[in-house]
Amino acid sequence: MHHISDEQRRIRLGRRHLLAPSVRTASPVSVTDALVALHATDAATVFLSACARMSEASVVAVERALYEDVSLVRQLSMRNTLFVVSQELAPYVDASNARAVAAKERRTFLKHLADDGNGLDERWLAGTERKILAALAAHGPLTGSELSAAVAGLRTKITVFPGKKYEGVQGVASRVIRILAAEGRIRRDRPRGSWTSSQFRWTTSEPLPFEEPAQAQAELARRWLRSYGPATEADLKWWTGWALGPVRKSLAAVGAEEVRLDGGAVGWILPKDLEPEPALEPWAALLPALDPSAMGWADRSFHLPAGHRKALFDRSGNIGPTVWWNGEIVGGWAQRADGEPVWRLLSDIGRDATAVVEAEASRLSQWVGQARITPRFRTPLERELTA
Incomplete structure (x- = not known):
């Protein structure tokens, strides 16, 4: 079996x-395709991940792709x-993941409506959704608060x-809007405030072309292997959220080949x-919380020393901002209240490498400017650096 080393x-x-x-x-689109997908739970992560890989970091270019050209789209997937x-x-992505996620979101919400016992049902939900779409068509883009003012439901x-x-009492607005967005019937438009904000406006969206799930899974697996291979079945299963059956079928569909990894594990390529x-050439990077290069595998031992995990992850397994040197995570960084990026090395990489990290921190500081970034999922080292 062919061997591919950690190096x-x-x-x-x-x-x-x-x-x-x-x-x-x-291009931010080229960055996104190179990584298959950018994590977007934290709005700032999209910009930080893209600009770290752009020859000229540009918030405007990322905003244009998200909100004007719509060459980049957000999907719950x-x-x-x-x-x-x-x-x-x-x-x-819609056919391989997002449709199933949206269907589950709808089923769960309809069950909550039935359990409430006040006569709210699928017909009520459909009527409310029609009014939301009509309000957006007539007056959008609108924030969630503006939609709630316009649609009584x-x-x-x-x-x-x-x-x-x-037991608890909850408003339905965020759940109904989430379902429409998951189904691709509405999309997030420019947020209130800066690019770091998650208070999005909402607008109507065009339906996506239909793809068969099996073919879509094969295509997603092919692109993922190109970007993240060699990798194990467990890595692909974790990243996609699929069961083992679809993972193996998609690997077979793209003709993936087995390789041996350091430590004896079998990977696919x-x-x-x-x-x-x-x-x-020697390189350094300061990547944001939940960046795809840190979150792309279940087993990250080839680029993440085990001793660094406690400082860099929260209790739910979300990684914080990281410092990289030649493909390995060597530390973490944060932004202080005055805007200064501050970082700490957890590995000894030497004076010359440290100078490259300093230059990359300076590049980050220049394009971030007056923006202030606090990760949604805070880690021990990030909290310590900002204290």
């Missing part, structure tokens, strides 16, 4: 994830998580989990992708 995996990561200066790109993908890939409150010790890649 080769780190070289591939640096090149294919566009992290070395010589392989950066001018893999692992029931919000991602940004290219318009080209969106139909495949969104001001409804229901009792969830009645009779349980965790695309056909004709076995040749070793030449080393890159």
Whole structure:
């Protein structure tokens, strides 16, 4: 069996994830396709992930792709998580993941309506949704608060989990809007405030082209292997959120080949992708919380020393902002209240490498400007650095 070392995996990561200066790109869409998808749970992560890989970091270019060209779209998809993908890939993500997520969201909400016992049902929900779409068509884009003012049904409150010790009363607005967005009937438009804000306005959306789920899963697996391979079945299963059956079928559909990884594990790679890649120039990167290069695998041991996990992850397994050197996570960073980026190395990388990290921190500071970034999921090191 062909062997691919951890060193080769780190070289591939640096090149294919566009992290070395010589392989950066001018386009946020090219960045997104290189990574398959950008994590979007935290609004700032999309911009930080894209600009870290752009030859000229540009908030305006990312905003244009998200809100004007709509060449980048947000989808509630893999692992029931919000991602940004290219318009080209969106139909495949929709068929392979997002449709099922949206259907589950609708089923769950309809059950809450039935449990509430006040006669709210599927007909009521459909009527409310029509009024939301009409309001957006006539007056959009609108914030959630503005939609609630325009559509009386969104001001409804229901009792969830009645009779349980965790029974509670909730408004329906966020749930109904979330369902429409998950189904691709509305989309997030420019937020209130700066690019770091998650208080989005909402607008209507065009339906995506239809793709068959099996073919869509194969296409998503192919692109993921190109960006993240070699990787194990467990890695693909974790990243997609699929059951093992679809994982194995999609690997077979793309003709994936087995390779041996350091430590003896079996990985998978695309056909004709076995040749070793030449080393890159030395490179450093400051990547945001939940960046795809840190979150792309279940087993990250080839680029993440085990001793660094406690400082860099929260209790739910979300990674915070990270410092990279030549394909390995060597520390973490944060932004202080005065805007200064501050970082700490957890590995000894030497004086010359430290100077490269300092230069990258300066580049980050220049394009971020007056924006202030606080990750949604805070980690021990990030909290310590900002204290």
